[in-house]
Amino acid sequence: xxxxxxxxxxxxxxxxxxxxxxxxxxxxxxxxxxxxxxxxxxxxxxxxxxxxxxxxxxxxxxxxxxxxxxxxxxxxxxxxxxxxxxxxxxxxxxxxxxxxxxxxxxxxxxxxx
Amino acid sequence: xxxxxxxxxxxxxxxxxxxxxxxxxxxxxxxxxxxxxxxxxxxxxxxxxxxxxxxxxxxxxxxxxxxxxxxxxxxxxxxxxxxxxxxxxxxxxxxxxxxxxxxxxxxxxxxx
Numbered sequence: 001x002x003x004x005x006x007x008x009x010x011x012x013x014x015x016x017x018x019x020x021x022x023x024x025x026x027x028x029x030x031x032x033x034x035x036x037x038x039x040x041x042x043x044x045x046x047x048x049x050x051x052x053x054x055x056x057x058x059x060x061x062x063x064x065x066x067x068x069x070x071x072x073x074x075x076x077x078x079x080x081x082x083x084x085x086x087x088x089x090x091x092x093x094x095x096x097x098x099x100x101x102x103x104x105x106x107x108x109x110x111x112x113x
Numbered sequence: 114x115x116x117x118x119x120x121x122x123x124x125x126x127x128x129x130x131x132x133x134x135x136x137x138x139x140x141x142x143x144x145x146x147x148x149x150x151x152x153x154x155x156x157x158x159x160x161x162x163x164x165x166x167x168x169x170x171x172x173x174x175x176x177x178x179x180x181x182x183x184x185x186x187x188x189x190x191x192x193x194x195x196x197x198x199x200x201x202x203x204x205x206x207x208x209x210x211x212x213x214x215x216x217x218x219x220x221x222x223x224x225x
Contacts, residue, residue, distance in 0.1 A: 033213050040221070042115060042203060043156075045213035088156065090214075100146070100169045101214060103156040 004104030023089030136204030
């Protein structure tokens with residue numbers, strides 16, 4: 001079953017613009033993570049935000065988390081053609097060695113040069 | 114190279130057959146996870162192993178089984194294959210929550 005649901009399913013923007021993707025989830029979490037997947041390749045971990053954090057930055061990435069609304073957003077600033085990929089949110093509701101991520105269905109981001 | 118190695122990269126087999134997918138985790142990672150990715154179901158968690166022991170089970174069919182060996186590599190066995198088993202199968206490893214998962218490049222299974 002899917003825990004996270006990304007919105008929108010697809011997003012097309014021009015190079016240099018900002019891209020915002022949203023994720024909603026259903027149960028309490030320990031942390032929420034965002035991953036990127038280039039077509040047919042493995043997923044790459046981008047950023048992790050813990051349940052007691054509200055905002056986190058990493059380079060051109062900004063992630064927010066609102067646990068009261070059970071939602072998160074990923075902002076990519078000054079997008080580049082190389083940012084074209086699918087982006088997934090994943091939630092961790094377990095703990096310790098039983099750490100297990102549940103992934104959403106992803107947002108397909110296309111950045112046009 | 115992520116450090117997680119999956120073999121083979123591609124596999125084409127007939128219905129009813131049995132295949133084994135192999136995963137070597139990143140050095141130092143004790144946990145191995147298997148996921149199935151298909152267009153209609155997205156990324157589905159199958160099973161997790163931690164230091165040789167099964168820790169969590171997801172939507173894994175009875176026809177599928179896995180194990181993690183003492184050297185920490187893992188194998189996913191898929192038997193009595195059906196057309197609907199065609200998918201990308203990913204292995205991921207982790208050592209702590211903080212670092213997230215490290216994914217392999219996947220095995221693309223096609224059942225004909």
